[in-house]
Amino acid sequence: MSEPVRAFQTAFARWVGAESAFAFWKGRVAMYAILRALGVGAGDEVILPGYTCVMDVNPIKYLGARPIYADIEPVTFNVQREAIERAITPRTKVIIAQHTYGYPCQMDGLMDVAGRHGIAVIEDCCLALGSRFSGKLCGTFGRAAYWSFQWNKPFTTGIGGMATTSDRELAGKIEELCRQELRCPSSRATTMLAAQRLIYRLFIFPRTTSLATGLFRWLTRKGLVVGSSSMAEFQPVMAEGFFTGMGAGQARAGLRQMKRIERNLAHRRHMRGVYDTLLRQAGAPVPTLAAAMDPVLVRYPLRVADKARALAEAPSHRVELGSWFECPLHPIETPLEAYDYQPGLCPVAERAAAQVVNLPLHPRASARTARRTVEFLVKTGQIA
Numbered sequence: 001m002s003e004p005v006r007a008f009q010t011a012f013a014r015w016v017g018a019e020s021a022f023a024f025w026k027g028r029v030a031m032y033a034i035l036r037a038l039g040v041g042a043g044d045e046v047i048l049p050g051y052t053c054v055m056d057v058n059p060i061k062y063l064g065a066r067p068i069y070a071d072i073e074p075v076t077f078n079v080q081r082e083a084i085e086r087a088i089t090p091r092t093k094v095i096i097a098q099h100t101y102g103y104p105c106q107m108d109g110l111m112d113v114a115g116r117h118g119i120a121v122i123e124d125c126c127l128a129l130g131s132r133f134s135g136k137l138c139g140t141f142g143r144a145a146y147w148s149f150q151w152n153k154p155f156t157t158g159i160g161g162m163a164t165t166s167d168r169e170l171a172g173k174i175e176e177l178c179r180q181e182l183r184c185p186s187s188r189a190t191t192m193l194a195a196q197r198l199i200y201r202l203f204i205f206p207r208t209t210s211l212a213t214g215l216f217r218w219l220t221r222k223g224l225v226v227g228s229s230s231m232a233e234f235q236p237v238m239a240e241g242f243f244t245g246m247g248a249g250q251a252r253a254g255l256r257q258m259k260r261i262e263r264n265l266a267h268r269r270h271m272r273g274v275y276d277t278l279l280r281q282a283g284a285p286v287p288t289l290a291a292a293m294d295p296v297l298v299r300y301p302l303r304v305a306d307k308a309r310a311l312a313e314a315p316s317h318r319v320e321l322g323s324w325f326e327c328p329l330h331p332i333e334t335p336l337e338a339y340d341y342q343p344g345l346c347p348v349a350e351r352a353a354a355q356v357v358n359l360p361l362h363p364r365a366s367a368r369t370a371r372r373t374v375e376f377l378v379k380t381g382q383i384a
Helices: 003-016 027-035 054-062 081-087 107-117 169-182 188-203 210-220 248-259 260-279 306-314 347-355 365-379
Strands: 020-024 045-049 066-070 091-098 120-124 144-148 161-165 299-303 358-361
Touching: 003 020, 003 161, 003 248, 003 347, 020 169, 020 248, 027 120, 027 144, 027 161, 027 169, 054 091, 054 365, 091 107, 091 299, 091 358, 107 120, 144 169, 161 169, 169 365, 248 260, 260 299, 260 365, 306 358, 347 358, 358 365
Parallel strands: 045 066, 045 091, 091 120, 120 144
Antiparallel strands: 020 161, 144 161, 299 358
């Protein structure tokens, strides 16, 4: 392990308040390591929301376990406690608490359910850096948590991920697994990723994001850039080289991001308030949250009248709109049957997938960005 990786692990664990952290090439690799360390295998079931990314389902399938999808509630898009309780069977091994968009799950109720049934909870914090529930940081409730540093996440190392835990036995198992099986990233991949980070810093802004995203996806399909997902990952079969650790360049980028993390989170809180104000003025509903919830959103989710039209017209107006989540197992290319999902299984999640776009909150977005975005949505009849 390189010294930058070791330093990033230490810094991130300290910030989260966890005893141990383990850095990986991608966030889904961190999830896989936790599941492996918990002994998840053939015949086991893992409950997760039916409103997620398919890359969160892949590690479950790689281990021969079965994903069980629970529907979400319509305001925060987080999994329903009642749906979890209905989904539990004697084969349930793990519950994934996904803090969707950065809205924290109702962790008191979820931990109560898991505790009564003796089920481990893993927190999916990929979208929830800095979010708190009842004053406690998300990522510190369950047996472990995993985080993503991919391009669209709260901060980026290009791609990358981290597993955190304060369970010493679990940490020991993850450490042993990494010692025996974790691969180093190739020099070609790390060099390409370093170039992409430079391009990202120089050219990606709210007015250019939509056009850049289309170009990036095309380059990914051609194998000319390191993408967050490859076409091989849209089937539940582990690809060669999946279990790979973080490179030194990613770790150095992560350490730079750690120095400005509080400024990043403060900006996101401020931007959420700007959108709340603008959307109220436009007559759009703004969510009322429980007092225990203190979210730091990765992006601002909003239901619109015609999602497909909004996404199609945004680039010509130089407006950045995100499409999370395009279907219950994002993205739209996912072959749902291969992942044990049947249409109608999670109707609230399916409605959300058909209606919700998300608005930029990242450090390059400003109050002017928010005004232009909301004006576009009003002008095109997406909100009243």
